[in-house]
Amino acid sequence: ENRLNGYTPMDLLQNRFFERAEFVVDTLRKQGYCYLDDFHGEDIALKILSEVKNLHHREKFTDGELVSSNGNGSMLNKKIRDDKIAWIDGKEENCQAISHHMTTVNTLIRFCNGLIEEYDIEHRTKAMVACYPGQGTCYKRHVDNPNKDGRCITTLYYLNPGWTEEKGGMLNLYPGGSEEPVKILPRLDRLLLFWSDRRNPHEVAPSHDVRYAITLWYFDKNERARFRKKQEEEERKKAIFSGQENGSNEGGGN
Ligand SMILES: COc1ccc2cc(-c3cnc(C(=O)NCC(=O)O)c(O)c3)ccc2c1
Numbered sequence: 001e002n003r004l005n006g007y008t009p010m011d012l013l014q015n016r017f018f019e020r021a022e023f024v025v026d027t028l029r030k031q032g033y034c035y036l037d038d039f040h041g042e043d044i045a046l047k048i049l050s051e052v053k054n055l056h057h058r059e060k061f062t063d064g065e066l067v068s069s070n071g072n073g074s075m076l077n078k079k080i081r082d083d084k085i086a087w088i089d090g091k092e093e094n095c096q097a098i099s100h101h102m103t104t105v106n107t108l109i110r111f112c113n114g115l116i117e118e119y120d121i122e123h124r125t126k127a128m129v130a131c132y133p134g135q136g137t138c139y140k141r142h143v144d145n146p147n148k149d150g151r152c153i154t155t156l157y158y159l160n161p162g163w164t165e166e167k168g169g170m171l172n173l174y175p176g177g178s179e180e181p182v183k184i185l186p187r188l189d190r191l192l193l194f195w196s197d198r199r200n201p202h203e204v205a206p207s208h209d210v211r212y213a214i215t216l217w218y219f220d221k222n223e224r225a226r227f228r229k230k231q232e233e234e235e236r237k238k239a240i241f242s243g244q245e246n247g248s249n250e251g252g253g254n
């Protein structure tokens, strides 16, 4: 039977995930972020990159820009981000390697979940494949989850072989709102993880070359449930309000 010095290949695989999960959780606790290099190995990383480029060339990316209006509804909205994005659930054709990435990170997070008491992580978003097309495109300083929408861990997988700081596009992280940023190089096959809430303001510095990344956000079950309940409550109120607005009295408040 194929036991290697008493372990089966599955044992070895489980151990490998368990070791990495321990390192990730310890580091997240200590500094709020953590990155793993050579996460899949170069061959698989390049396969993922080729699928992402294929998405880009097939115009599957949309403008992800989020404009922040300056309150008085004027058209002088300033753009705060220039990335192009594509939401991928992993079942699309020609996304097998991206799908492999999603299941591998799921396994790592499942091992981490066993070690993190404060969260109960069961779900995640779809994969957000993002491209900063160069020419100084960036993403202003922000927090991914400032208002408890349920997201607790952000994972960013970078796909930029031979990237150097001269190309810009560094991920500047301000853990605990620190003055000096931690500058993360978005290099090929690097997996970065950080708490999604206000502990980690971050920004993408202006990028002078095409820069690809895949983001997966993981939800805490309870925070997500509370957020969904609040959202439904707001929907109900809005429905009642719009009911009163057009004069009809059905569903009006008491
Ligand atoms: C309402 O629809 C949407 C659709 C897409 C959205 C994407 C982001 C987002 C957040 N953070 C980053 C980031 O920090 N990237 C760091 C890096 O690439 O190193 C990023 O690239 C993108 C935020 C809100 C969104 C809302």
Ligand SMILES: [Mn+2]
Pocket: 142, 143, 144, 202
């Ligand atoms: Mn972000």
